[in-house]
Amino acid sequence: MTATSSKIEALKRQREMEVKKKKNQSPFGIIITGMVITIYLALINYNLDFSSYWIIGILMGITLQRSRFCFAASFRDPIMVGSTSLLKAVLLAFIVSTIGFFIIQLRASVANPDYLITELPGQFNPVGLHTALGAILFGTGMVVAGGCASGVLIRIGEGHAMQLVVLIGFIIGATLGAAHFPFWDGVLISKTPVVHFPNHIGFFPSLILQLLLLCGLYFIADWYDKKNNIMTT
Amino acid sequence: MKLYEKVIKNPWPYWVGGILLGILNILLLFLTGSTWKITTGFLYWGAVVLEKIGLNPADWYYYSTYDHGLKEGQTFFLNSYTVLNIAVIVGALLAVLWAKEFKWKKIKNFKQFSFALLGGILMGYGTRLSFGCNIGAYFSAIPSFSLQGWVFAAFMFVGAWIGSKILFKYIL
Amino acid sequence: MAEYKLDCLFEACPIPLLKALKQLNKMEIGDVLIMHTDHNCSIKNVVEWTKKQGHLIDYIEIADGEWEIYIEKAK
Numbered sequence: 175m176t177a178t179s180s181k182i183e184a185l186k187r188q189r190e191m192e193v194k195k196k197k198n199q200s201p202f203g204i205i206i207t208g209m210v211i212t213i214y215l216a217l218i219n220y221n222l223d224f225s226s227y228w229i230i231g232i233l234m235g236i237t238l239q240r241s242r243f244c245f246a247a248s249f250r251d252p253i254m255v256g257s258t259s260l261l262k263a264v265l266l267a268f269i270v271s272t273i274g275f276f277i278i279q280l281r282a283s284v285a286n287p288d289y290l291i292t293e294l295p296g297q298f299n300p301v302g303l304h305t306a307l308g309a310i311l312f313g314t315g316m317v318v319a320g321g322c323a324s325g326v327l328i329r330i331g332e333g334h335a336m337q338l339v340v341l342i343g344f345i346i347g348a349t350l351g352a353a354h355f356p357f358w359d360g361v362l363i364s365k366t367p368v369v370h371f372p373n374h375i376g377f378f379p380s381l382i383l384q385l386l387l388l389c390g391l392y393f394i395a396d397w398y399d400k401k402n403n404i405m406t407t
Numbered sequence: 408m409k410l411y412e413k414v415i416k417n418p419w420p421y422w423v424g425g426i427l428l429g430i431l432n433i434l435l436l437f438l439t440g441s442t443w444k445i446t447t448g449f450l451y452w453g454a455v456v457l458e459k460i461g462l463n464p465a466d467w468y469y470y471s472t473y474d475h476g477l478k479e480g481q482t483f484f485l486n487s488y489t490v491l492n493i494a495v496i497v498g499a500l501l502a503v504l505w506a507k508e509f510k511w512k513k514i515k516n517f518k519q520f521s522f523a524l525l526g527g528i529l530m531g532y533g534t535r536l537s538f539g540c541n542i543g544a545y546f547s548a549i550p551s552f553s554l555q556g557w558v559f560a561a562f563m564f565v566g567a568w569i570g571s572k573i574l575f576k577y578i579l
Numbered sequence: 580m581a582e583y584k585l586d587c588l589f590e591a592c593p594i595p596l597l598k599a600l601k602q603l604n605k606m607e608i609g610d611v612l613i614m615h616t617d618h619n620c621s622i623k624n625v626v627e628w629t630k631k632q633g634h635l636i637d638y639i640e641i642a643d644g645e646w647e648i649y650i651e652k653a654k
Contacts, residue, residue, distance in 0.1 A: 177630055178637040181580070181611055182649040186639050193641050203504035210497060217490075224490045226438040231491040234431050234443075235498020241424025242623040245541040249567040250593060255600065255628055263425030264546075270429025271550035278436055279552070292474070296551030297442040299473070299538035305555055306562040308537025309544070311529050313566020316541070318573055319526025320591030323445040323540035326527075327492060329591075331499025332619050333511045333644070336523050336591055341449070343527020348446055349453035350528070351535025355469040358536055369554035380552050418623045503619070503644070510617050510644030515589035523591075579597055 238328045245322040249313060256402030258395040265392045269385060276381045283377065291370045302366030304358060319343070415505045432546065441487070442547035445495075446540040447475075448488030449531065455483045473538070522578055526570075533566075580609050587616040588645075595621045596628060599650065603634070606652045614648040615641075622646050 178186075210232055217225035237243065241263075248260035278295050291298050299305075316322045319340045321329055326344065329337040371380040435443050454464040464483075470476045477486060503509045514520050534540045537559055539548065545563070548556030585602055587595040595616050602612055614625065622638050625648055629636045635651040 177635050179635040179651050181609075181651055182635060182637045185611065185613070185649050186637060189641065189647060190639060193639075197643060199504050199507040199509055199643060202509070203501065203507075206497070206501050206504060210501060223439060224487065226435075227487050227490040228494045230431055230435045230438070231494025232498040232501065234428065235495040235500075236502045237424055237427045237431065237498075238495070239499040239502040239619070241419040241421055241427075242620045243421065243424040243428065244592065244620065245546070246567075247592060247620075247624065249563055250571060251624075253564075253568055253571050254593060255596065257624075257628060257631065259421050259627065263421035266422055266425035267429035267432070267546070268549050270426055271432040271546075272552075274429070274433030275436060275550040275552070278433070295436055295440055295442075296553065297444075297539070297543060297547040297555075298551065298553050299544070299548070299555050301553070301555040301558050305537045305544070305558045308533040308535070309559045309562035310566040310569070311533030312537065312540065312559075313533075313563040313568075314570040314573070315526040315529030315531075315533060315566075316563075317526075317567050317570025318578070319523050319530065320593070323449075323530070323534075323542055324495065327445065327495045328499040331496045331501075332503050333509055334591070335512060335514050336519055336589075339514065339520055339523040340527040340530075343524040343529075344446065344449045344531040345453040345456075345527075347528035347531020348450040348534055349457070349464075349531070351532040352450055352453075352464075352467060352469040352475075355467075355472075355535060359468070359472065362536075371552040371554070384549075384552060418619075508619060508640070508644040510642075512589050512617055512644075519589075519591070574593075575597075579594065579601075 234324075235328065235331060238324060239331065244325050246316045246320065246325050250317050252395070252398065256399070258399040261395050262392055262399075265388055265395065269388050269392075272381070272384055272388065276377070279372070280377050283372075291368055291373060294370070298368045298370060300363055300366040301369050302362060304362040304366070307362075315347075428546075432550065436547075439487070442543070442551065443491070444488060444539060444543035444547065445492060446531065446534040446543060448486070448492045450535070451477075451483040451486060451488060458483065469535075518578070580611065581607070583610065583612045585612060585614045587614055587618070587621065590616070590618060592618060592620050593624070596625050599625055599629070599648075603629075603632075603650065603652055608652050608654060610652050612650040612652070614650070615645070616648065617645045619644070621648065625650075 214229055217228050248264045251257045252261055282294050283289055326337050326340050457464045537544050544559040545556050585598055595618055599614055626636055629650050634653045638646050638648040641647050
């Protein structure tokens with residue numbers, strides 16, 4: 175939806191007459207669609223696990239591209255232009271996934287009451303100073319490079335040559351990080367714990383607390399967005 | 408025609424993307440038993456290059472601790488991360504082609520090139536310290552009820568603030 | 580009424596938005612800014628931001644993956 179005016183309409187009409195006929199990209203779209211489906215069917219026979227990764231990855235790529243979802247912007251826009259619409263969308267995604275992850279983890283813990291944290295489905299890693307340090311480096315790089323990890327992948331698909339450079343940088347950086355890992359492990363990481371909330375306060379309280387926190391953040395983001403709207407006029 | 412415009416051509420509202428991604432995130436964990444991670448795949452691609460030039464990254468300390476190594480029957484190139492990363496690129500390409508909006512965008516100048524490379528290296532190095540990127544240490548970690556995700560989120564704001572300062576000063 | 584042009588080809592996010600923001604601040608009410616961009620995100624975040632600020636905005640696709648965004652400063 176746009177808010178147009180007579181001046182803009184006049185400019186648009188004038189420009190539309192000058193614009194030359196566009197090339198038709200549909201054949202490429204059809205060819206790639208065919209390839210995607212063929213690969214999916216082949217993977218079902220060859221490696222069922224890969225086929226799930228493949229189809230979900232495709233759907234994620236489509237969703238990210240179509241909604242212009244950008245994690246970098248969700249962090250950057252509140253700081254730069256006072257807009258939180260993307261941050262709110264990320265929070266919504268978290269609310270949805272929290273509920274789903276909760277059910278999956280609860281099922282796993284009921285099936286195996288003596289579980290180790292790392293055996294549960296989910297993402298568990300030691301948390302400590304290294305997490306903060308890495309996040310600061312990551313956040314800085316994300317804004318400077320104009321895209322996060324998912325943004326880089328999406329924009330390569332959109333045809334941004336610049337993001338290929340970011341990807342190369344990413345690979346160099348990750349490799350250097352892995353090469354220096356013994357140092358960081360010795361200084362910071364090895365003594366730090368994995369913190370899984372349900373392990374300390376139980377599954378249901380964790381769910382309630384996390385949902386409350388996410389909803390609270392959502393309302394703060396909403397308020398911040400509206401506040402900035404009035405202040406910048 | 409109306410439906411085509413709405414679904415294929417015009418960008419979706421952000422909240423639609425948010426809800427769909429939340430569902431896909433759950434679906435991935437449910438179907439494969441593992442969470443969405445991106446940068447581990449990038450690291451493995453780096454390892455492929457190192458192997459090609461005759462090094463043996465698999466012997467590195469990194470790959471023998473914290474479950475960082477390869478799963479049974481996977482190589483640095485052929486693994487679930489590669490499949491997922493390429494699928495995300497192809498998915499985006501598909502969406503752009505359906506909307507007939509694909510365009511190859513060249514690198515504008517040397518400045519853009521250097522900041523892109525620098526930003527990439529900063530992000531890549533950061534991910535090894537924090538065990539993941541904005542997906543692995545954030546988008547998958549927070550729903551897993553792992554403190555890691557919340558710490559990562561808070562300090563990513565600090566980083567984004569520093570990045571914004573750099574952007575205003577040197578890039579704009 | 581004056582017309583301003585802004586070339587944002589090959590720029591990455593958020594440069595187009597920030598450039599537009601800077602230019603809009605210099606303009607008078609009723610002036611029109613024409614942005615030329617090929618970043619798929621611009622037609623979403625520039626449109627959203629300028630609408631939020633109360634300016635008038637519309638865009639057309641002038642070639643595959645290239646847009647012209649028209650912004651009329653309204654206040």
